[in-house]
Amino acid sequence: MTSKLNFPRLLNDILLYGLLIGVSIFMILPFFWMLSTSLKDADEIFRIPPILISSHSNLKAYLYLAQEYNIFGVLKNTFVIASLATAAQLVFCSLGGYGFAKFKFPGKTALFGFLLGTMIIPFTIIMVPLFFIMRDLNWIDKFQPLIIPSAANAFGIFFMRQYISSIEDELMDAARIDGASEFGIYRRIILPIILPGLTSLGLIFFMSSWNSFLWPLIILKSQENFTLPLVIRSMIGPVGRTVYDVQMAASIISIIPLLIIFLVFQRRFVEGITAGAVKG
């Protein structure tokens, strides 16, 4: 590196960093605004000029959430649903992926092709009939519809199949020679190896369930069964003020758990979402 100041290069760097910083600010600003609004008093929210950080920031909105909206119960609902849904999906998708990756059986190509084909069907088409099925099963306003129908999904199986394919066959053959049962092989050999992949997939599923809105909107009706997105939306007031500060507080609460999970498992997260795109 020469010590000479290289203007074109400097300008170049300024532009690049400028762009990165600019975009980053655009990305972060809404979060910041959510947080600052949640700490404001109700009449500070719509002011000219806008108040960046209120001088008397307080936690009133959060307290209100805890008392009036049972936010901990809602948090629990969201967590329970997302966990159960993810667990179910991981079980079935890893099993299915293993079956397709490591076995030969009659009709396999056709079956797998069919599975891929089902990914085309958009939720919109099955939304209405699925709703009536849930009604007939008496599952309206319960958690089951948010966990069971999507338990074995094509994307997950596809992902797992890719992942498991790269495991050497010898491992399984050796185990079979040793007399292990098929299910035992799955449990003791395959599962530990695919743990990273399971984590990545699990993160995607968890986040998807946590943030989902349309299907819970259709299914869940009582306040005590709401998930976080539903409770945020329930705060829009047709009559009376929309309690924006409380709404923003709920928004913050809905984001923080995912944020923590994301920050801790960043690498797996990225792995999960790029898997479908890059490998193709």
Next chain:
Amino acid sequence: MLESDVLSPSRKSPAPPRSHLWRDIVKARWPYLFVSPFYLFFLAFGLYPVAFSIYLSFTQWKGNGPIRFIGLNNYSLLLHDNVFWQSMLNGVLLFFIYVPIMTLLALVLAVILNSRRVRGFKLFRTLIFMPYITNMVAAGFTFQILLNEKYGLLNYLFGIFHLPAVPWLESVWGARISLGLLVTWAWLGYNMIIMLAGLQTIPNELNEAALIDGANPQQAFFLVTIPLLRPVILFSVVLSTMGSFNLFTEGFALFSGSRGHGPVNSAITPLIAIYEQAFGNFKFGYASAMSYVYFAIIFALTLLQVRYFGRED
């Protein structure tokens, strides 16, 4: 590592006798067991609903009482449904508003981050990706506050730069752009990351080889890197296209006052229209027909896109 099938009918060799087939099936009871849950679930929660909704699309039903068969009436009614076609148009407009810009920006950001020149790779990547984990209800309502014509931060900043205040949520085009802003904010990071991953699979040697061959950096980029990135870019664009039609929560939250319609229906999306017909007007047959027409159009669009994009080789 797709193992070729033992019993592939395309093979020239004659199919094994029945007894072998049966034996193979029995021998394969474990993999059948492992993969069967998917098909069982699909039967109950996929196939049956699809069949039922096809049937429903030819009927009229309020959810209570008899299901009346009315033939193609729903579909002919759909032809004249301004709101539905407006929603499809909105999807097209939205696509042009945000997809080119977002894809380009994602690519540029990915390239910048991929080059070893920039420090703080992890930090920037995290910051830019963060919106992706947000639920769109929270995001939509936050944007409502930020884009408020009178009190919103954005118009305030505009004012500082002596730009006029924009009616983001209160005008036809402002509404569309607002939705585009929200969607871009949400997905830019995701698209950037998959492009990053794509870039990282391109070995440096290829680029260096081009440079050695006398190309300048820009040429190397456009003639070597970009073509190799084509699959990823295509993937991103296809997803974004589906995204611009598949919106529900974003519009529903951003335009919560008009239940997702936006000013003069400028922001309504097909999903919102279908949801409204079903769970607002209780017209379940009509909503089913609408969902099929929507599906057909999207499917055709996606096919076209992949064909067209893929052909330029």
Next chain:
Amino acid sequence: MNRISPIKHLALIFVAVAMVLSACTPAATSEPQTIEITKIVAGTPVVEQVVVTATPLPEATAAPKPTGKITLWGWKAALDTIKGGVLDDFKNEYPDIEVEIVELSTNDLYQKLLLAISAGTGAPDISVIENSHLAQYVDLGGLTDLTDRVTPYLDKMNQYKWHDAQMDGKYYAMPWDSGPVVLYYRRDVFKAAGLPDDPDGVSQAIATWDDYLNACKTIKEKTHADCFALNKANNYGRLYEMMLWQQGLGYYNEQGEITADSPENIATLEKMVEFWDAGVVSDQQEWTDGWYAELGSNETPIASIVEAAWMGVFLKTFIAPGTAGNWGVALMPAVKAGQVRSANDGGSTMVIPAQSENPDAAWAFIEFALGREESQLKMFAISDFIPSLETTYSNAMFIEPDSFFGGQVTRKVYTEVVKQIPQAYVYGPNYTLMNGFISTAVQKVAAGQMSATDALKEAAEAIRLQTGTD
């Protein structure tokens, strides 16, 4: 959901059989009754003979009080009112009836109710339903026929409330409260503009919408204040509906034909457009912060607002408490001189879904809460929602002066106005659908995209298509 134990099932069958057997005694025959009802048609009161097919109640010889458990669905504002004004008294009167209250948002309530009705299970014993949605549920089926029960109240409630509650001569709901529309105005702004600022003076000076337009121009000129809020891009059509209502018009007519594009409807919209053209209205959307701000401001106030009586309560309590003393209530302007100066916006009723296993107890509650003057008055004291039960209006509460409105006896205005509300065809089985199309039409006209004629024709055609197959 409701699971009945086999024993209870048998018991119910036994009771049902017993009731059927007892009903077969030759005493009870149903005869059509004729009742006189006063309706406002085209601005003038018309007395009509309405034939009501009612099965007279079986001999009420010391009928035992109903017992059992009932569930009541409602939204927060409605339930708070019930809890505060009626629940305890009801428990005293009917100690053996247990009332379980379930709170839902209006949207969720309507969906859940639809669901329950179509599923055949899960419906409450009582549900509160807004007038705007009532006809949809009556039309849907699944509500208990209340004809014989409400007959004593037919001439005691605001007449127009019964329109959406009935189908084929049978009644399915009991009215609760009404939304008589008036003109709320700022005394200080009117005074500064040189206009009369006392209620009677304003009502006289602003007798028609044309008068109102002129007044708005004066106000704009003299004080720069906007006259009222009339949003363009997200207009919900509420003001337009009020203007239609006062003329006894609506989106359809008595025969069920769509009239959304009738000459009168078009003319009404054009009249509203004149306010945009004159530049005298603000662009704030209802229930947004900008709208609250201008209603509650003393420095840059909005001059007036045409809305139902419940707006007065909101102004007082949370929208504009800082402007106390500066408001007055005048009559809504008429479309043409001498015509009706009254319309409805809002209002609710109570219904009993047919699934209810305890309709007697449910009715006991409804009658106690809505048919009994004391209950309605108590609830009124809490919520200020005008009871549909007209016999309450003679109560002293209705002649109390209101300091927020400069000492005016506003309630008297409301009760006089409410009796003038004409029969109209705005609400109906397809209200949400129609309102959707009409709102879009209004927005298009406001944006200058189409003329009122074209926009309404387009909307009317869409409505005809969409409801034609219904």
